[in-house]
Amino acid sequence: MTGIDATYRKKRLDRGIKVRSDSVFAISSYREILYLVLPRVVPVITLLVLPLILKGYWGKVLVFACMYGLLALSWDFLASCGLFSLGQSLFFGFGAYVAGTLSYYLHLTPAITLPIATLGGGLLSAALLSPVVRLRGVYFAMVTLMLPMLLMKMIEATGLVGGSHGLSALVPFHNEWISTYMAVVTFLVCLFGFRRLINEDYGLVLKAIRDDDRAVMSAAINIYWRKIQALFIAGAVGSFAGAFMTHHYQFVGMSAFALDYSILPVAAAALGGPGTFAGAALGSMILVPLSESLRALGGLRIALYCGVLIGSVILLPEGIFHYMERKYHQFETFVKVG
Amino acid sequence: MEGEPLLKVEKLRKHFGGVTAVHDVSFELRQGEFLGIIGPNGSGKTTLVNLITGFVKPDSGRVTYLGKNITGKMPYTIAGQGISRTFQMVRLFYNLPAYKNLIIPLSSPRVKKLRGGEYGERDDVAVDLLDDMGFERDSFVPYKMAGSLPHGYLKRLDLARAMALRPNLLILDELFSGMAMSEVASTLPLIEKFNAEGLTVIMIEHRLRELFRVVDRIFVLNFGEKIAEGVPKEVMESDAVKNAYLGSEIEET
Amino acid sequence: MSTLIYGTITSIVLALYTLGFSLTYGISGLANFAHGALYILSGFIAWSFINQAGFPFFLSALLAILISGLIGFAFYWVLLLRIRGIALSELIVTFAAGIAILELLTWRGFYGIQYSLPLFLRGGIEIKGVAVDYQRLFVIGTGIFLLILLYLFVHHTKIGLAFRGIAQNERTALSLGIESDWIGALSLAFGSALAAVAAIVILPMGIMESTIGYNVLIYALTVAIVGGLESTSGMIVASFIIGFGQVVTARYIGAQWMIIVPLSAIILVLAIRPSGLFGKFKELEERV
Structure with missing residues (x-):
């Protein structure tokens, strides 16, 4: 802002909807109701209508986006209580393999395997990672980054649960409409469920643990137990995505622990803006179609996600969603200076 | 005097590297008592609090509370049994409204048990608590962001947070440091009232005048050791204490 | 006997993998998840100098070590400077940068028998009936040498003492005029250079491919976690436990x-x- 032109400057004003607390609004007109409701309704309707429009390949991309979205939401949930996971594929892989083995060896249908895999994957993740929650954050990141890679190598080396060939010819979903809508609805339920949960007292405690765990401990709350609960929830959500994709592909293999499932959710959450869930959802809705359309690039895609990730962490730390939210809640006018 | 003391500390010891922070401190505390702990800076008062509340694990010694050994238990276990503390450097959540800070202790299992198995309307309980602490409800102070409140309010918010647990034993770690005289004058009667209602209080304080008015008994720490104990007047006249303080703070009182 | 010798070699290799990572973490608290990527990248740098520029081996090795030290240094100033202190962002950026390097290498197609570094020393000897080639003995020697050197460096040089100061209490060190950004960048530079040294002595024993980077990272993290993050002795013990464990498992199971x-x-x-x-x-x- 130099020189003679600098006689105008931007003035920002918050829109005046009086809010006593986060959840109580004083609404006086239809315009204000619309103002509050539209940002919530528009994405819901869009997502519910999209499966009707998108056919074939792009329909599948929508399902992918929802599943990656679930992983990103699960990441964001963990991050909101201070657990930074670099291995969402761990949750994904657990769910995928639980569903896959049940379906392969016992020929169970998705209606049975999905719930079992969701709960079982959540329990496995929580049990396996529960010792780490007592340690500093970097341990959690290291362990989650490493476990899926080690598990992948173990499956490859030992030939357990299908080895490097994987388990194929699994029971498919009966109806593509049902499966597509299941993906979309689960995604939406998780998105709004998490957003609600984190603003409830339960979520307040989780966020407090991230900010100052000692203060929370002095309030007689067992922070480790809370973190394990959070791990279970996040693990279950990730496992659902894994189990769903297993039946969707009718195949489960080592790729369930692949890096894609770890890096893309983090990239999505970082791009969209961590801590809001909507950001993670938005990020995955942007990144997944983008990466599908760049499928020709092959392995370079992952490098691309990494680029997006680094760029958004360094240059736009607040994320797209926070930016949009701020713009939505503010008037901007130019006022004359001096 | 009942047989069983509420809190019994035996030969508690803690070293940090080569420095002895607390050296073989023992004391007992009866239900309903008001104990003051004084001592020069660095004499191990805060470490003693940390040892009792489980934030630091002792090298040796034993802490017994209500007949149970709580030495080296996790802080949340100890807090859950009814020992609540404030922090010398307040630990609050500044990006939350003041009353939301109290939601965290109010969501603890202890509070649920004491309320008969249900949490009730936590927000209202929180605002009521803050009202008791002198947060002006009518001017919406409880709803303001904790980060925007002045220091005296933060100290009182920390006190409210400790009281929200409905403790049996309240440990105040330099609650009045940095508070204005008027704030001290309005907060001290509150603590006296809690004590009169049966709460046992340990108060660590540098403001000796206020402390002596309210406590039943004090003891003095110097270089991690207990050098004197008894009724305030007697203790302050003992030579050991005068030497420790080099006379400076005693003259003030 | 062969278990003993090969166990020692495997263990030293693991210790070499971890050395750089744990040095960086020990000094500046940065968990450099790009460690594996820097390891393999320096291998390829050395290879390019030898095979494309036609430099002699020792010069190329030296240049590769230097360059990867510089990369580590630049990595800090370019990427990490703005997000220093935000644990989440640091993790994400080093992790993403490492994967980006590895995937770019894969994409460039560095894979195959032609990509291997020449052996330092040819031939071998027999120790109590077990054939061991000189390169492997050299690895052991380098490992022990580096550990000693590191110990001397950290305890007896000015910069090493500054490192320890930062590691113990960053604020106090800052107030004594030690610049934490420089130390952070230097710690990354040293960590990367150590990764390069490890790469140059270890890689000749096999072919190079970018996926090795992931293995190195996995093993480095495993050793660091098993041994305890800040502890050098823990790191050595952990490498020996895992190294011997692996050799024994491979032999008997x-x-x-x-x-x-x-x-x-x-x-x-x-x-x-x-x-x-x-x-x-x-x-x-x-x-x-």
């Missing part, structure tokens, strides 16, 4: 079960002593 060793070591350590064998359980006291 089967080579495909080798991967079980690090996995079970991690799970065991996490279950029994989550802070690692020699790590301090600091979760409560660190911020007193």
Whole structure:
């Protein structure tokens, strides 16, 4: 802002909807109701209508986006209580393999395997990672980054649960409409469920643990137990995505622990803006179609996600969603200076 | 005097590297008592609090509370049994409204048990608590962001947070440091009232005048050791204490 | 006997993998998840100097070590400077940068028999009936030499003492005029240079491919976690436990079960002593 032109400057004003607390609004007109409701309704309707429009390949991309979205939401949930996971594929892989083995060896249908895999994957993740929650954050990141890679190598080396060939010819979903809508609805339920949960007292405690765990401990709350609960929830959500994709592909293999499932959710959450869930959802809705359309690039895609990730962490730390939210809640006018 | 003391500390010891922070401190505390702990800076008062509340694990010694050994238990276990503390450097959540800070202790299992198995309307309980602490409800102070409140309010918010647990034993770690005289004058009667209602209080304080008015008994720490104990007047006249303080703070009182 | 010798070699290799990572973490608290990528990248740099520029081996090795040190240094100033202190962002950026390097290398197609570094020393000897080639002995020598050098460096040089100061108490060190950004950048530079040294002595024993980078990262993290993050002695002990564990497993159970060793070591350590064998359980006291 130099020189003679600098006689105008931007003035920002918050829109005046009086809010006593986060959840109580004083609404006086239809315009204000619309103002509050539209940002919530528009994405819901869009997502519910999209499966009707998108056919074939792009329909599948929508399902992918929802599943990656679930992983990103699960990441964001963990991050909101201070657990930074670099291995969402761990949750994904657990769910995928639980569903896959049940379906392969016992020929169970998705209606049975999905719930079992969701709960079982959540329990496995929580049990396996529960010792780490007592340690500093970097341990959690290291362990989650490493476990899926080690598990992948173990499956490859030992030939357990299908080895490097994987388990194929699994029971498919009966109806593509049902499966597509299941993906979309689960995604939406998780998105709004998490957003609600984190603003409830339960979520307040989780966020407090991230900010100052000692203060929370002095309030007689067992922070480790809370973190394990959070791990279970996040693990279950990730496992659902894994189990769903297993039946969707009718195949489960080592790729369930692949890096894609770890890096893309983090990239999505970082791009969209961590801590809001909507950001993670938005990020995955942007990144997944983008990466599908760049499928020709092959392995370079992952490098691309990494680029997006680094760029958004360094240059736009607040994320797209926070930016949009701020713009939505503010008037901007130019006022004359001096 | 009942047989069983509420809190019994035996030969508690803690070293940090080569420095002895607390050296073989023992004391007992009866239900309903008001104990003051004084001592020069660095004499191990805060470490003693940390040892009792489980934030630091002792090298040796034993802490017994209500007949149970709580030495080296996790802080949340100890807090859950009814020992609540404030922090010398307040630990609050500044990006939350003041009353939301109290939601965290109010969501603890202890509070649920004491309320008969249900949490009730936590927000209202929180605002009521803050009202008791002198947060002006009518001017919406409880709803303001904790980060925007002045220091005296933060100290009182920390006190409210400790009281929200409905403790049996309240440990105040330099609650009045940095508070204005008027704030001290309005907060001290509150603590006296809690004590009169049966709460046992340990108060660590540098403001000796206020402390002596309210406590039943004090003891003095110097270089991690207990050098004197008894009724305030007697203790302050003992030579050991005068030497420790080099006379400076005693003259003030 | 051969178990002993090959166990020692494997263990030293693991220690070499971890050295750079744990040095960087020990000094500046940065968990450099790009460590594996820098390892393999420096291997390729050395290869390019030898095969494309036609430099002699020793010059190329030296240049590769230097360059990867510079990369580490630049990495800090370009990427990490703006997000220093934000744990989440640091993790994400080093992790993403590492993967980006590895995937770019894969994409460029560095894969195949032609990509291998020449052996330092040819030939070998027999120790008590076990054939060992000189290169492997050289690895052992380098490992021990580096450990000693590192110890001397950290305890007896000015910059090493500054490192220790930062590691113990960053604020106090800052107030004594030690610049934490420089130290951070230097720690990354040294960590990367050590990764390069490891790469140049270890890589000639096999072919180079970018996926090795992931293995190196996995093993480095495993050793660091099992041994305890800040502890050098823990790191050495952990490398020997895992190294010998792997060799014994490969010999008596089967080579495909080798991967079980690090996995079970991690799970065991996490279950029994989550802070690692020699790590301090600091979760409560660190911020007193």
